[in-house]
Amino acid sequence: MQKINKPRAIxxxxxxxxxxxxxxxxxxTAASSALTASNVAGNVVSSAGSVxxTASNVASNVAGNVVSSAxxxxxxxxxVVSSASSIAKNTLQPLVFDPLKRLQNNDNVLDRVxxxxxxxxxxxxxxxxxxxxxxxxxxxxLEAISRFPINIKFVxxxxxxxxxxxxxxxxxxxxxxxxxxRLELIDSGESIGMNEEATAVRKRKNASINVAMDLVRNNKxxxxxxxxxxxxxxxxxxxRIGRLKGIDRPAIGALFPTRDQTRPxxxxxxxxxxxxxxxxxxxxxxxxxxxxxxxxxxxxxxxxLLNIGEEExxxxxxxxxxxxxxxxxxxxxxxxxxxxxxxxxxSFDVVVCDGFTGNILLKFLESVGGVLLDILRSELPRxxxxxxxxxxxxxxxxxxxxxxxxxxxxxALLLGVNGICVIGxxxxxxLSVVSALRLAHSAVNHGVMENLNQLQxxxxxxx
Numbered sequence: 001m002q003k004i005n006k007p008r009a010i011x012x013x014x015x016x017x018x019x020x021x022x023x024x025x026x027x028x029t030a031a032s033s034a035l036t037a038s039n040v041a042g043n044v045v046s047s048a049g050s051v052x053x054t055a056s057n058v059a060s061n062v063a064g065n066v067v068s069s070a071x072x073x074x075x076x077x078x079x080v081v082s083s084a085s086s087i088a089k090n091t092l093q094p095l096v097f098d099p100l101k102r103l104q105n106n107d108n109v110l111d112r113v114x115x116x117x118x119x120x121x122x123x124x125x126x127x128x129x130x131x132x133x134x135x136x137x138x139x140x141x142l143e144a145i146s147r148f149p150i151n152i153k154f155v156x157x158x159x160x161x162x163x164x165x166x167x168x169x170x171x172x173x174x175x176x177x178x179x180x181x182r183l184e185l186i187d188s189g190e191s192i193g194m195n196e197e198a199t200a201v202r203k204r205k206n207a208s209i210n211v212a213m214d215l216v217r218n219n220k221x222x223x224x225x226x227x228x229x230x231x232x233x234x235x236x237x238x239x240r241i242g243r244l245k246g247i248d249r250p251a252i253g254a255l256f257p258t259r260d261q262t263r264p265x266x267x268x269x270x271x272x273x274x275x276x277x278x279x280x281x282x283x284x285x286x287x288x289x290x291x292x293x294x295x296x297x298x299x300x301x302x303x304x305l306l307n308i309g310e311e312e313x314x315x316x317x318x319x320x321x322x323x324x325x326x327x328x329x330x331x332x333x334x335x336x337x338x339x340x341x342x343x344x345x346x347s348f349d350v351v352v353c354d355g356f357t358g359n360i361l362l363k364f365l366e367s368v369g370g371v372l373l374d375i376l377r378s379e380l381p382r383x384x385x386x387x388x389x390x391x392x393x394x395x396x397x398x399x400x401x402x403x404x405x406x407x408x409x410x411x412a413l414l415l416g417v418n419g420i421c422v423i424g425x426x427x428x429x430x431l432s433v434v435s436a437l438r439l440a441h442s443a444v445n446h447g448v449m450e451n452l453n454q455l456q457x458x459x460x461x462x463x
Contacts, residue, residue, distance in 0.1 A: 126227070129192075161185060288303065
């Protein structure tokens with residue numbers, strides 16, 4: 001009888017895991033089980049074939065019965081092979097197709113929110129803001145509606161929105177969601193361009209971000225999202241819904257990944273205020289402390305001040321004076337200066353800095369994911385082993401890149417204004433929109449605004 005060779009997939013697995021004795025042992029055991037079952041099946045099938053041939057020479061009637069029995073035997077043998085294959089697959093799949101599974105658990109801490117038990121809320125979306133609006137923004141909104149307990153007031157030029165929906169094949173879904181009262185189209189003018197001054201929101205009353213912000217001001221929506229001009233959104237928020245009492249300057253807070261993937265760090269400000277006073281940074285720390293408690297569910301957030309050294313005597317005049325203010329604050333846990341290498345270490349829950357420094361830090365992090373992926377690709381072995389390894393790890397490496405790419409996290413909260421405002425990345429597409437709307441829902445659901453409004457009672461803000 002001709003010997004049956006090992007399946008090609010199993011041979012490749014043996015090559016890839018050859019240097020790991022424990023994994024190789026498991027693979028070999030599974031492969032041996034599958035091979036043995038295959039040999040048994042082959043023998044049974046071969047014997048069945050001989051029986052059929054002999055029976056045909058003796059008598060056709062008897063042969064018919066034997067053939068029927070042989071078919072039954074063949075089916076039984078096929079079941080044995082299928083079972084062995086299933087066992088091998090169940091044994092190998094966790095090792096082969098998900099070897100970095102521990103890096104994928106809890107990709108986003110906000111996923112822990114049980115959305116099914118949350119109240120359905122209305123969110124206003126600037127549908128014209130962003131590099132690719134309105135199509136991908138609408139697509140992300142429709143996806144978010146199906147995943148989270150939210151309703152959407154989609155603000156934009158209605159004709160352009162419907163044309164975009166037709167181009168990407170979402171017209172029917174859009175109409176269904178409108179009939180179900182889960183999405184409403186609100187007509188507006190164009191958005192504020194990325195290259196325009198933020199003060200343009202004062203002249204163009206009908207701009208999409210202004211219309212969306214008015215929905216929050218008039219209590220027709222509980223949060224607002226825009227992937228458009230961030231300066232324009234901040235200006236619109238200040239002019240339309242106002243700042244919190246006691247807060248001089250709102251700050252943009254962004255979540256950065258850390259070594260502990262279940263516990264990101266909030267960095268603020270990352271671009272709203274390039275020139276800051278010590279009192280501004282002190283207020284940023286107060287805002288970040290409340291956000292970390294409410295949304296990130298950290299009982300006692302550790303606050304850090306971004307600086308060039310750990311010692312309290314290090315840094316420029318802004319850092320030295322801010323250190324004094326934060327050290328004397330009793331309402332939160334100040335952990336001292338945070339060096340650049342400590343931002344992603346997980347040692348701090350909130351890191352405070354001026355908007356100029358924070359924006360550089362944010363843009364640097366955005367590039368890390370792509371660079372790291374390129375390095376990992378270049379370090380993979382060449383030849384057949386490299387191709388097999390790349391095939392197995394491709395999806396995992398992409399997940400690592402996404403964890404390090406801030407744009408994949410959807411957006412950042414504008415803290416310090418009298419409403420929930422989420423600022424999206426300018427290049428946001430549907431996936432980023434979904435993440436940003438989840439962030440908005442989480443902020444509303446955890447009562448962030450109620451606790452932020454308590455800041456005005458602090459003596460330090462009234463002095």
